[in-house]
Amino acid sequence: MREISFAQALDEAVAEEMRRDDRVIMLGTDFTGDPLKEFGPARVRYTPISESVLTGMALGAGACGFRPIVNWRMVTFSFVAMDQIVNQASKIRYMFGGQADFPVTYRCTTGGGSGSAAQHSQSPYSMWMHLAGLKIILPATPADAKGLLKSAIRDNNPVVSFECSRLNAVVGAVPEGDHVVPLGVARVARAGTDVTVVGLAYYLQEALKTADEMARDGISVEVIDPRTLVPLDVETIRASVRKTGRLVVVDEAPPTCSAASEIAALIAEDAATFGALRAPIQRVCAVAVPVPYSPPLENAALPDRARIAAAIRRVLDAAPVPA
Amino acid sequence: MREISFAQALDEAVAEEMRRDDRVIMLGTDFTGDPLKEFGPARVRYTPISESVLTGMALGAGACGFRPIVNWRMVTFSFVAMDQIVNQASKIRYMFGGQADFPVTYRCTTGGGSGSAAQHSQSPYSMWMHLAGLKIILPATPADAKGLLKSAIRDNNPVVSFECSRLNAVVGAVPEGDHVVPLGVARVARAGTDVTVVGLAYYLQEALKTADEMARDGISVEVIDPRTLVPLDVETIRASVRKTGRLVVVDEAPPTCSAASEIAALIAEDAATFGALRAPIQRVCAVAVPVPYSPPLENAALPDRARIAAAIRRVLDAAPVPA
Amino acid sequence: MTPNRSELIEMLRKMILIREFDELAIRLRTEGKIYGAIHPYVGQEAIAVGVCAGLASADRITSTHRGHGHCIAKGADIRRMMAELFGRVDGYCRGKGGSMHIADFSVGMLGANGIVGAGLPIAAGAALALQLDGKSNVAVCFFGDGAVAEGEFHEALNISSLWTLPLVFVCENNQYGANNPVAAQHRVTDVVAHAGGYGMVGQSVDGNDVLAVHRVAREALDRARGGEGPSLVECKTYRWHFHAMRQTPPPETRPADEIAEWKRRDPIARLVSDLKARGLLSESDLERMHRQVQTDLREAVAFAEASPFPDPKDILADMFAA
Amino acid sequence: MTPNRSELIEMLRKMILIREFDELAIRLRTEGKIYGAIHPYVGQEAIAVGVCAGLASADRITSTHRGHGHCIAKGADIRRMMAELFGRVDGYCRGKGGSMHIADFSVGMLGANGIVGAGLPIAAGAALALQLDGKSNVAVCFFGDGAVAEGEFHEALNISSLWTLPLVFVCENNQYGANNPVAAQHRVTDVVAHAGGYGMVGQSVDGNDVLAVHRVAREALDRARGGEGPSLVECKTYRWHFHAMRQTPPPETRPADEIAEWKRRDPIARLVSDLKARGLLSESDLERMHRQVQTDLREAVAFAEASPFPDPKDILADMFAA
Ligand SMILES: Cc1ncc(C[n+]2csc(CCOP(=O)(O)OP(=O)(O)O)c2C)c(N)n1
Ligand SMILES: Cc1ncc(C[n+]2csc(CCOP(=O)(O)OP(=O)(O)O)c2C)c(N)n1
Ligand SMILES: [Mg+2]
């Protein structure tokens, strides 16, 4: 299969959906590639730096028959638009009794690891997950980047696409043609028996590498990629934990009230899964600080393979695999 | 001891701190009581409806020697100011290497139960907890309302005070004089042995009433009030769970990535506490919808004593108390 | 294009209906048949009616927390409005929204809004869609003097003007944002002063004169339909009642003589005397109209009361579109 | 109050220092000694210097993502700035902030800011504090033409004017927000057109003429100190380089003749020839100044390189004040 980068996969998804449906329009202060050339200025709208009005405009245009894609660029910049997200986008359909659909896609980049300091290194998906009413995708591979973003654009609800910057250059196999990945279906990225590791975005890749390394020591790690955070395919995660009895969740957001917390809670509250749990659930997250600029501090703040491996060893030490 | 309402306790806290320190100023579109009379228009500032600029102004004034209290009124309205909260208030001290302090208090009301519909019935504290860098108080009694808010105003960091509207009319004993409650110290509101219930804000009261009811059936419920969400006194909660072996967390926010999720995760990840856990952890939260307007739907959305009791029975059924 | 007699009579009827609807809503809220908060539109009727008389059903509006008047003016059904206030399944939002969230997308009313200023971006988005559709439809955005202090006011005016969107910004300057007089919110109390900064036509009008409002709005709507972009129309008006009530109306804080002065400028009385002077309305026409309005309102209440409360089992309905 | 010779010479020195600092920063970023993104201020030096020459240390400023020039103009120490860019413990933020978050509270520089528009509210808060202190100090807020589209621009101007805050809004209109020309952001490309809506004095000035900037800023500062409230000063200028770079400078997208035209209007060359014409500067003065700037920059780099990286153990330091 051909291989393309995560960034190219995202661009392809948008271009294909723009071709497929001329009600798809895009708004943002900048775009990758040259969509203007193919789709023209009516549909490709370079905007002033006014994220709040863009975010609300997408809802208005969505209710009037268009399918806007708003590119906030960094998730950082979406916070000036938070009212439109929290008080409008996430509530508008339910609050109005389902009178209208709001087929809007909000895109943004997330994550640290590039010396960009606190404001420009955020991964706050859990703040959006907490809101009832938004769907959320978090691709970790080029194939999913394309397939999930296409599903998001076709979805008739506001969907937020969190796109991890550190994955942009990652290259992987992506099927030709109309590759669509449904929302709400997790993927067992690597099968294993001793411990379940849920890895989000960039940290899926790190979890897989850690699993490779630990396989050499005879430790069998099952790695799961949730792919969408809302809806979250909790059953795939629970089934894995019922098998392995151990769970480690890895993400670069700080731990408090994070997606990792949520996954931990979903495991701990389910009777059958709780009953199968043989060790404490471990979260491997960022240190709870604004991501610092200086490389040694940034490295200390963010998770790495050593911390993932240590967490895996902790849960195995707590309840050793019978020989 | 004299008894006053939750609302009066909050007003007293502000008035006393304004008297104590003339660098305390307040900004908002409206205030309870008549602070203008005592403190004058220089310190009591009625503002235009511009929450974002107010939120940022408090940081600027805070860095220049004042101690602003910004009243957003409903937490709903703070979302238009979210950039100043996320990208400035929570990061500004650390990001600048501790060069300056930002002694700012942000106040707002939270919660449903008053037929106010989705936008005006929110309890999104977990979104703030996720940010590293803010302290957060969540009083559940008049005494704590006064004591915690006074601590918040004296604290040299941005502190967010979430004040549950349904508690406003609740009357309780509040010590005379300078009653201060330190941040980060939970309270065992009722001692018990069979199950630990953590109740937040209004649901502390409901948890206590449920505990009373269940005591008649011989069930001994320990009820804990965290009082501050950041810093969170996790040790008091863990110690209780190590004793009872069972945990129920009650709050009116939707469950996903909530404070309840965080408490569940903190219990499930601690080896000693996990080892003592005899039943799955239960979260009793709102249904994950925007809070609906119509009373039967709103009642169905929000937790109540029946759901708290059912959760308690579930954890007891999972692991009955030895006779 | 001045309105003809039947149009004028319909404008009057709608103004009376809006007023009586909200006077009734106050009573029903006091009786506990309505929940949450309500914000009566009484006194401002000329604005919603004057503007919406220039709109077709395919034109879109966005509204505010004080939205009942805009709903009625845009053609919403008062029975379904009342059912919504009563929290019933036949309400516009199936009981999920209440007063601050009434919408009727079928008549182009894209929703009341509990967030000050939040309707402006949504209206701009509707205007963008209408511009792309290219059928000369327009969007209108109603908002208060208080909303002018919010950043979204500025962002919406800026981008709409930049993109020549078919949009009319209608500021209902009722002299107060909650209890704060407009001079405590803005140094320049004429909102229209902002228009120039955006290169936009701005016009101020007596918001208690429905014909003046209609004329100015019509000009702005024509500009929007003709591809000349958005306008800022400021309507000076006054609300007769409190800002908001829950169980009981709050005490009045505004000067009594100010209220009296504005009540003398009653927009309904003004239109009535104008129509009478022009021989277009008789006293018995007026009485008949009042009776019809009361009948319609009684029917609306009966409709609402007959409608069931939502079933708690349906709590998850309408969450996500298929 | 026109600046005397030593003040003029100091203005020139700072302009040269700013330019050379950022030219050096580009090289150091390319070499990987600096991390993240940098936004050079080259070409805009007259604004920071012209404005800050009117400020005392107790006056406060807020800055933007393009903040090195403001830091230097306000009196920050280039050694600690460089150490911050190098991510070292002796940097202003102990290595936690980097280019977009340099601040020096001790000289009244309240911080660069990675969020477009976010400095305006903070400056307004500083101005409120200074007003309450009553010592005639002022705050200055620097921001770009792009920031004008953000809601916070509007909110800050509105409340500052309403409260007569001692504040000067300095818009650096460098014709682009990132790659978007100002005409793609605003219908009216003169930002100063907004001043009237707030009842504020607005003045436009050639941002490449440091003496003109200084004169206009001084007037605005005097008004602010005198209790006459805020002003909006728009400085027309141009950045010589790319918007931002990470590993390598991005390709230029602006028209070559536009760049050439603006480079002919080099603010430093202009001041040099002016001072020479007035006999206040000789060629050897200028050479000495250039040498001194290079020496200072070399020292700054040496200082930065000698400073250790932060210890990962200190990751939690500075999180909360006692
Ligand atoms: C962002 C936001 N801040 C505050 C409020 C609370 N609030 C509701 S209505 C209102 C006053 C609005 O004044 P104006 O825009 O003039 O409209 P009016 O009520 O006069 O019709 C306020 C402050 C809100 N709903 N949203
Ligand atoms: C709220 C927000 N949106 C977007 C960005 C990304 N961004 C950084 S600088 C910039 C352009 C700013 O233009 P302008 O204000 O004119 O300043 P200049 O770069 O020209 O100095 C943009 C879009 C941001 N930092 N913050
Ligand atoms: Mg008003």
Ligand SMILES: [Mg+2]
């Ligand atoms: Mg610019």
